Amino acid sequence: RRVAVLISGRGSNMQALIEKASGYEVVLVASNKPQAAGIDCARAAGIPTWTWDSKGVDRLLFDRTLSAALKDHGVGTIALAGFMRILTPWFIAEWEGRIVNIHPSLLPKYKGLDTHARAIEAGDTMSGCSVHVVTEELDAGAILGQVEVPIEAGDTPTSLEQRILAAEHELYSRILSEFVRR
Ligand code: GRF
Numbered sequence: 001r002r003v004a005v006l007i008s009g010r011g012s013n014m015q016a017l018i019e020k021a022s023g024y025e026v027v028l029v030a031s032n033k034p035q036a037a038g039i040d041c042a043r044a045a046g047i048p049t050w051t052w053d054s055k056g057v058d059r060l061l062f063d064r065t066l067s068a069a070l071k072d073h074g075v076g077t078i079a080l081a082g083f084m085r086i087l088t089p090w091f092i093a094e095w096e097g098r099i100v101n102i103h104p105s106l107l108p109k110y111k112g113l114d115t116h117a118r119a120i121e122a123g124d125t126m127s128g129c130s131v132h133v134v135t136e137e138l139d140a141g142a143i144l145g146q147v148e149v150p151i152e153a154g155d156t157p158t159s160l161e162q163r164i165l166a167a168e169h170e171l172y173s174r175i176l177s178e179f180v181r182r
Pocket residue numbers: 007009010011012013014038081082083102103104129165168
């Protein structure tokens with residue numbers, strides 16, 4: 001029930017996870033980008049932070065160091081929230097079944113990047129977001145929960161992102177609360 005949130009950027013999902021925490025506690029926010037806006041928000045919220053600029057750093061060394069920091073903080077569950085770095089198989093095995101992620105599409109559709117542009121281009125009328133367990137294969141672990149969000153006429157990737165982001169903020173804390181109780 002001690003959760004670490006891993007971010008690389010804005011951190012709006014992180015903020016929502018902190019504000020809506022129920023049944024779990026965010027005990028650490030970690031980032032591979034020391035300048036991430038979300039790190040300032042975490043500090044402002046009084047949450048301990050861990051950062052290391054991962055640029056040029058050996059992947060296994062980074063992941064081993066991060067893992068040690070998580071253990072130092074007594075972390076039990078890891079929530080990825082816009083963490084834009086692929087974790088090593090070593091890290092995923094070390095934390096097997098205890099890492100979750102939020103992805104801005106209705107998985108298994110649109111794994112990877114640019115999900116909103118791809119959904120609009122495909123002419124979809126529905127998109128949404130998914131929370132899933134992290135496994136070695138990108139965006140492919142067991143789906144824990146999804147919210148559907150309609151795509152409206154005239155939607156741009158930006159307008160659709162805004163609407164889906166609001167849904168993400170509701171979905172993630174709800175699913176994480178369930179996940180830590182499992
Ligand atoms: C979100 O769209 C999330 O689904 C994706 O990355 C984005 C992170 O946004 N994995 P934020 O940093 O939480 O605002």
